[in-house]
Amino acid sequence: MLIEMAVKGLMVDPLTNLPIIILRDETNERVLPIWVGPVEANAIALQVENVSTPRPMTHDLLRHVLTEMGGTLTRVIIHDLQESTFYAYLEIQQGEERLLIDARPSDALALSLRAKVPIFVNVSVFEHARGADVAPQQVDQERLQRWLESLDPDDLGYKM
Numbered sequence: 001m002l003i004e005m006a007v008k009g010l011m012v013d014p015l016t017n018l019p020i021i022i023l024r025d026e027t028n029e030r031v032l033p034i035w036v037g038p039v040e041a042n043a044i045a046l047q048v049e050n051v052s053t054p055r056p057m058t059h060d061l062l063r064h065v066l067t068e069m070g071g072t073l074t075r076v077i078i079h080d081l082q083e084s085t086f087y088a089y090l091e092i093q094q095g096e097e098r099l100l101i102d103a104r105p106s107d108a109l110a111l112s113l114r115a116k117v118p119i120f121v122n123v124s125v126f127e128h129a130r131g132a133d134v135a136p137q138q139v140d141q142e143r144l145q146r147w148l149e150s151l152d153p154d155d156l157g158y159k160m
Contacts, residue, residue: 005030007119009022021109032125040107040110041106044110072092073092074093076088076109078108081129088108089103090103
């Protein structure tokens, strides 16, 4: 089963100083933090802040290539979590064919924001994330869990 989520913010983890993308469902019952690299966070932040760049960024280029080749990004699916690594698909419709293209979640999310398509997370990812170490190694998991549960949208660096 898939749960529709939205990027609710982008912030820096106060424990590791690494960027985190915060996904939330529309009822605010589920939150999924995904740690990303600074370059990926920058690509997402540019889109969140509606910053135009003089030349196309990689995710803009991919969106244009898809369109020119007759494809349409229909949604992004974060479908798995294995050994602290999230896995995502780009779902692309090209004519009568539906393609699922493997992608890093950070790239998939950056592309979804540019294409304005929905983001879905497989319910099994939440189940795995509850018992898994989804944060970088140096994070105190208990302290991090308390911090994530206490998050208020006003605490987020970039809000959607």
